[in-house]
Amino acid sequence: EVQLLESGGGLAQPGGSLRLSCAASGFTFSRYAMSWVRQAPGKGLEWVSGIGRNGGSTYYADSVKGRFTISRDNSNNMLFLQMDSLRGEDTALYYCTKDQVLEPSEGEFDMWGQGTMVTVSS
């Protein structure tokens, strides 16, 4: 069974940091690009960051560029998102997603995790 399981969410103070993790199983992790997509409470979907299958190419939304870092460990089928300099507007449910292509490009997200909630508040 294909599964994406996120962890690492929680409460952080403005200016603080959190590291999200996503454990993938049921497919050949190293063959696909991966992304993080977030959804603020009651709002729509927002793509945050994507990474190519080898980790050599990374992409970020302007809203998080310079503050968030995406990475992956293909040996352990793990995806990560290091979030620094957190702001109130980063409060959202963060989904780990599997792309159907090798590199973030003309692709789509065919698998989604259940999400991990990040709340930024003092």
Added chain:
Amino acid sequence: SYELTQELSVSVSPGQTASFTCSGDKLGDKYVSWYQQKPGQSPVLVIYQDVKRPSGIPERFSGSNSGNTATLTISGTQGMDEADYYCQAWDSTTGYVFGSGTKVTVL
């Protein structure tokens, strides 16, 4: 940055056809995907590469894309189709982009 625009809401009677759109500059030159999200659940891919249905998605879901507009059509709409629907495309400058979502109500 690239933007996708969707209708806020659509209402449809059971058994009827629901169509709603996603608009963006030269969207027809890009691949468009559509996601269904029910309350409290993760999104599910229902259409990709404009017209393709993933395994397990009913045939009543279909898509098209031309010019500046992509369309998702649900034929013979059922109560279980009530959900939020998001379009998505890739832009070389912006990255992945989602539309703001259309809420489909089956009355």
